Every structure is written in C-alpha cells, then in structure tokens.
Amino acid sequence: MLAELSAKLCAQIQGAATILRTAQRVCILTGAGVSAESGIPTFRDKQTGLWAHYNAEDLASIDGFAREPELVWAWYQWRRELVHDKTPNPAHYALARWQEHITLSHSAQQLTLITQNVDDLHEQAGSTVTHLHGHLNRNRCSQCDTPYNAPIVSTAHQVDFGVALLNCDHCGSYIRPDIVWFGEALPVDAWQTAEDAAANCDVFISIGTSSMVYPAAGLAHLAQQNGATLIEINPNPTSNTVVDITLAAAAGVVMPALLQGIITSSPPSKD
Ligand code: OAD
Numbered sequence: 001m002l003a004e005l006s007a008k009l010c011a012q013i014q015g016a017a018t019i020l021r022t023a024q025r026v027c028i029l030t031g032a033g034v035s036a037e038s039g040i041p042t043f044r045d046k047q048t049g050l051w052a053h054y055n056a057e058d059l060a061s062i063d064g065f066a067r068e069p070e071l072v073w074a075w076y077q078w079r080r081e082l083v084h085d086k087t088p089n090p091a092h093y094a095l096a097r098w099q100e101h102i103t104l105s106h107s108a109q110q111l112t113l114i115t116q117n118v119d120d121l122h123e124q125a126g127s128t129v130t131h132l133h134g135h136l137n138r139n140r141c142s143q144c145d146t147p148y149n150a151p152i153v154s155t156a157h158q159v160d161f162g163v164a165l166l167n168c169d170h171c172g173s174y175i176r177p178d179i180v181w182f183g184e185a186l187p188v189d190a191w192q193t194a195e196d197a198a199a200n201c202d203v204f205i206s207i208g209t210s211s212m213v214y215p216a217a218g219l220a221h222l223a224q225q226n227g228a229t230l231i232e233i234n235p236n237p238t239s240n241t242v243v244d245i246t247l248a249a250a251a252g253v254v255m256p257a258l259l260q261g262i263i264t265s266s267p268p269s270k271d
C-alpha cells in the first residue's frame with residue numbers, strides 16, 4: 001500500500017506518526033471526505049440526478065423545511081437510500097483499530113473521535129464517536145421532538161424509504177430527520193465533548209472536511225490556541241485551516257499508513 005504513496009507523502013506520514021506515537025491526547029474531527037471512498041458523495045460535491053438543481057445548504061436548513069417540507073423530506077429519503085448499503089472504508093477501519101489498540105495495549109493515550117457526518121460508518125467500523133450534526137438514520141417530531149421510527153419497506157431487491165411526509169403520533173406535526181440544520185444549535189453534550197477534547201489535545205487531526213461550517217471548523221483554532229500540533233488529511237487541502245502538517249491524499253490511503261506508523265515501533269517506510 002505504501003508503494004502507492006510518493007516519497008514526499010511517506011516522509012510526511014512518518015513525521016506525523018512520530019508525533020502521534022508520543023502524544024498524550026489526540027482529537028480527531030472527520031467530515032464528509034472520510035466517507036467519500038465508501039461511495040457517499042461529500043456535502044459540497046455537486047448534486048446529481050434529480051437534485052442537480054438544488055443547493056444542499058438550502059435543503060439542509062430549518063428555513064428550507066419550513067418553506068417546503070415535502071422537498072426537504074424527499075431529499076433526505078433519497079440520501080438515506082443512497083447511504084443505507086454503504087460500508088466503512090480503510091480510513092474508518094484504521095481509526096477504529098487505533099482506538100482498539102489503545103484499549104488493548106492499556107496505553108495512556110486519549111483519543112477523542114468527533115464527526116460532522118450523519119452516516120454511521122465510524123460505528124459500523126467499531127469506533128466510539130461523537131456526532132456533532134446528528135444521525136441520518138433517526139427521526140423526530142419537528143415540534144415536540146418525540147423520536148419517530150419511520151417505516152421502511154424492504155424487499156429482496158430494493159429498500160423503499162418512501163417520500164410522503166409523516167406526522168407525529170403525539171401532536172400531528174411533521175416528522176423530520178434528527179439532523180442539525182443550518183440555523184440550529186449543536187447538541188450541547190456533543191459540543192462540550194468536542195470543545196474539551198480540542199482545547200486539551202496535543203495533536204488535532206482534521207480528516208476530509210472543507211472546514212467551512214462553524215462551530216465545528218472552530219475546533220482546529222481552539223486546539224491551535226492551546227498549543228496543539230494540527231494535521232490535515234485531505235486530497236484538496238483547505239486554505240482556511242490552520243495546519244502544521246498537510247497529508248494531501250485520500251483518507252483511505254493515508255490513515256492505514258499512519259496507523260501502521262503509530263502502532264508499530266518502526267515508522268512506515270516506502271519499501
Ligand atoms: P464538505 O463536502 O464541505 O467537504 C468535504 C471535504 O472532503 C473536501 O474538502 C474534500 O476535498 C475532502 N475529500 C474528498 N474526498 C476525500 C477523501 N477521499 N479523503 C479525504 N478527504 C476527502 O463536507 P464537510 O466539511 O463534512 O452538515 O461539511 C461540513 C458540514 O456541512 C456537513 O456536516 C453538513 C454541512 O452543513 C449538516 O448537514 C448538518
């Protein structure tokens with residue numbers, strides 16, 4: 001696998017692994033790019049098919065749902081259809097193995113994994129993860145917040161999520177996805193976990209995020225203000241992230257190599 005990497009990237013991964021081997025506290029923030037190699041389009045990829053004429057930021061918003069609930073619900077049902085059969089990729093597995101390694105080796109290292117993603121691929125890979133932006137596979141009432149299990153019709157060949165709006169059993173209001181939209185506050189407990197981990201880490205790693213959406217994007221700044229080393233893993237490194245080490249390649253390629261360098265006593269080499 002390392003043979004695919006350029007000598008420069010190998011050296012950068014080695015440098016990052018050396019720092020991470022001795023770091024006491026590591027905070028990792030993932031975004032849509034970590035799931036890209038699982039076949040889930042990133043948030044700011046151009047929308048395709050039926051949705052090509054819509055802007056994801058307009059659909060994922062409290063105003064959008066108030067204006068056109070049918071449209072927003074149909075978009076989320078489409079996204080659920082797109083995501084339901086996707087599986088973790090080597091980046092998700094490497095992160096889970098790192099957490100497992102810490103537990104099994106009784107290491108003193110603390111690793112906090114935070115995600116902006118609403119898919120559950122980190123959990124499927126075996127990770128413990130804090131979700132800042134909610135869960136695609138959960139619903140709740142748009143007024144009284146009661147959780148709602150939407151029926152999903154499943155046949156041997158197809159899973160039909162249905163596009164018709166649903167109503168709350170308690171108050172009759174529309175059911176919505178349990179996702180944090182533009183214009184809404186983040187879950188208090190999840191944000192507290194993220195802020196604490198970022199403020200107290202030695203190394204902050206951002207993986208597959210455009211770092212455009214706050215408050216999540218502010219976590220890197222918080223970590224830097226407190227003296228952390230910042231590592232970014234992104235094939236299209238962002239210009240607006242405060243970064244010390246850029247690993248400019250796909251997460252599914254970088255993370256397994258980085259993990260190898262962290263958990264083995266000898267750092268990864270190209271041959
Ligand atoms: P974006 O779509 O804004 O950015 C995805 C990033 O992933 C880009 O910088 C890509 O270059 C990078 N990328 C693409 N393929 C990659 C790969 N194989 N490995 C690593 N990186 C790769 O997604 P986010 O930054 O996650 O919130 O967007 C943040 C939030 O914006 C989302 O959580 C969403 C939206 O508001 C909600 O829906 C609540």
Ligand code: ZN
Nearest residue numbers: 141144168171
């Ligand atoms: Zn209700």
